[in-house]
Amino acid sequence: MAMTSSSIDEVAETPIAAFGLLRTVSYRAWIGGAAAAVAWLGVAWLTAFWPDAPDSDWEYTGHLAIVFAAVGTGLAFTTFAGLRFAAWQRAQRATPWLLALAALLGVWQAVTAKLGLLPMPFFPPPQAILAVLIDDWPRLGDGVFASLKLLARGYLVGAAAGFAVGVAIGWSRAVGYWFHPILRFVGPLPATAWLPLAFFVFPSSLSASTFLIALATGFPVAVLTWSGVAGVNSAYYDVARTLGASRWFLVVKVAIPAAMPHVFVGLFMGLGNSFAVLVVAEMLGVKSGLGWYLQWAQGWAAYANMYAALLIMALVCSGLITLLFCLRDRLLSWQKGLVRW
Amino acid sequence: MVAALAVRQEPQPDETPRRGAALEVLDISHRFKLDDRPLPVLQHISLRVGPGELVALLGPSGCGKSTLLRLVAGLDAPVSGRLLVDGATIDGPDPSRVVVFQDPTLYPWRTVRSNVALGLEARGLLRSHGARVDNALQLVGLSHFANAYPHQLSGGMAQRAALARALVNEPRLLILDEPLGKLDSLTRIAMQGELVSLWQRAGFTALLVTHDVEEALFLATRVIVLSERPARIKAEIVNDLPYPRHRGDPRLAELRHEVFTHLGLDESW
Numbered sequence: 001m002a003m004t005s006s007s008i009d010e011v012a013e014t015p016i017a018a019f020g021l022l023r024t025v026s027y028r029a030w031i032g033g034a035a036a037a038v039a040w041l042g043v044a045w046l047t048a049f050w051p052d053a054p055d056s057d058w059e060y061t062g063h064l065a066i067v068f069a070a071v072g073t074g075l076a077f078t079t080f081a082g083l084r085f086a087a088w089q090r091a092q093r094a095t096p097w098l099l100a101l102a103a104l105l106g107v108w109q110a111v112t113a114k115l116g117l118l119p120m121p122f123f124p125p126p127q128a129i130l131a132v133l134i135d136d137w138p139r140l141g142d143g144v145f146a147s148l149k150l151l152a153r154g155y156l157v158g159a160a161a162g163f164a165v166g167v168a169i170g171w172s173r174a175v176g177y178w179f180h181p182i183l184r185f186v187g188p189l190p191a192t193a194w195l196p197l198a199f200f201v202f203p204s205s206l207s208a209s210t211f212l213i214a215l216a217t218g219f220p221v222a223v224l225t226w227s228g229v230a231g232v233n234s235a236y237y238d239v240a241r242t243l244g245a246s247r248w249f250l251v252v253k254v255a256i257p258a259a260m261p262h263v264f265v266g267l268f269m270g271l272g273n274s275f276a277v278l279v280v281a282e283m284l285g286v287k288s289g290l291g292w293y294l295q296w297a298q299g300w301a302a303y304a305n306m307y308a309a310l311l312i313m314a315l316v317c318s319g320l321i322t323l324l325f326c327l328r329d330r331l332l333s334w335q336k337g338l339v340r341w
Numbered sequence: 342m343v344a345a346l347a348v349r350q351e352p353q354p355d356e357t358p359r360r361g362a363a364l365e366v367l368d369i370s371h372r373f374k375l376d377d378r379p380l381p382v383l384q385h386i387s388l389r390v391g392p393g394e395l396v397a398l399l400g401p402s403g404c405g406k407s408t409l410l411r412l413v414a415g416l417d418a419p420v421s422g423r424l425l426v427d428g429a430t431i432d433g434p435d436p437s438r439v440v441v442f443q444d445p446t447l448y449p450w451r452t453v454r455s456n457v458a459l460g461l462e463a464r465g466l467l468r469s470h471g472a473r474v475d476n477a478l479q480l481v482g483l484s485h486f487a488n489a490y491p492h493q494l495s496g497g498m499a500q501r502a503a504l505a506r507a508l509v510n511e512p513r514l515l516i517l518d519e520p521l522g523k524l525d526s527l528t529r530i531a532m533q534g535e536l537v538s539l540w541q542r543a544g545f546t547a548l549l550v551t552h553d554v555e556e557a558l559f560l561a562t563r564v565i566v567l568s569e570r571p572a573r574i575k576a577e578i579v580n581d582l583p584y585p586r587h588r589g590d591p592r593l594a595e596l597r598h599e600v601f602t603h604l605g606l607d608e609s610w
Contacts, residue, residue, distance in 0.1 A: 236446060240463060241434040242414050242416065242434045242440045244435065253462070254448070258450070334449055334490045
């Protein structure tokens, strides 16, 4: 008796050795994946077969159920694949999140579309947002494109200018003498404070917005590049000088690479700032982009459109930050202990 | 000077003779400013180092040894006095006089190979003389770590890489500022032997700063004992023991006693 029970415990706790193929997979991970798949399929079932509240006509309830069911099926497949391929098992880390998301979507679905507990139109159900994504995608797509174009122009100009100013201040005492006070005095001013002036001075709202985004990006990049260049270990210069390095070599091959970790902190801060200024500029001046779309949706009390735009904006911003992280990890792979995004 | 050359054991056939530079330090004084008051660090230092010699500067810490090396390297200019290499005044850093610092100060963003190539790259010689990089890496035993980053190296390996970075430039005067000071004692003893054999093979003149009496005597042909700050030359001890030397040699013990006496430490003998 005792023998049997202990061997059962062993099978439950350790990887399943009996099946050979499944050696590295524990029951717990498998159960987690299966539970997540069942949860998503459950939300799909609930969406499809629990009738919507009376007096509501959510056209895309069926579509939403299909989306949920697709996610659930995908999870089931991933879990099954995880039994065979080690690479898939990394997805298992997300299991608790997938369960929580399914629960959240279920509750959201229940209290909005099914029970009608939350006031409309402020709290639309998920199928309303899906409807916006499906029906209004040309306008949303244009918005994303316009926003990205404006952001890229402003950010690249600002980052380049901030970098150049930072290196110059950090390197040359004369440049530092003239630029440092300006940077200290003007830099902390939020870029948005220049907005009324910029729209007045610049010939077009597009150039004004580019300027504002560049300003918001440039300040942190300049300050951090400067502090990076100023903080370079002076022994690095001594080494290069005794080896016959020119001043140009000291700047380009010593000061700038040594300052790169700081520069990237500045680029991250600048990117965050640039998002803020982009949205404000689009809301107040530029008649395109996701910020403008948000404003427009709010004006028409189209809250589902607003949520959809927010969702896309979050994806885009997060994607851009991730892109910057990838770039940094590539360029600064020599550093130990990088923060993972 | 002549004696120093004579003790060389069987010179390598490919070695160009008298590659080492002659250094003359003529009545150097130097001071820093500390809280707006002058702080004298070197007083009337004069010394000559012949081509191919390995001279150790020995003195209590903070006495100004490293300052003297910075002057020889041309990183700083003396307040008074002159420094000459082969008769020409030193007026700035030059790749023929390379410093190996106490810290390896490798650039963390460059691989070992690319760190070693630094001097050639800075002077635009990488394309024509790139082969020297691999030779130098081989010389210090780091060929297998050419693509490693500095943070992956041990202290001894990093210091070897720093040595290779200096040797790539084929210096005529190698300036060593406590290059083994931060290594553990075992690595240090091993690298002392390596330094001697590098010096014998390459034939450069070497000026070594150290506060380790045994290291100075084990390595150098001549040991110059400096006083407390402001540094003056207290004594000059010629060590004519042939290489390779043996740490247990009774002559080394005698010399050590002599140095201890000059440093005012003979009570501990």
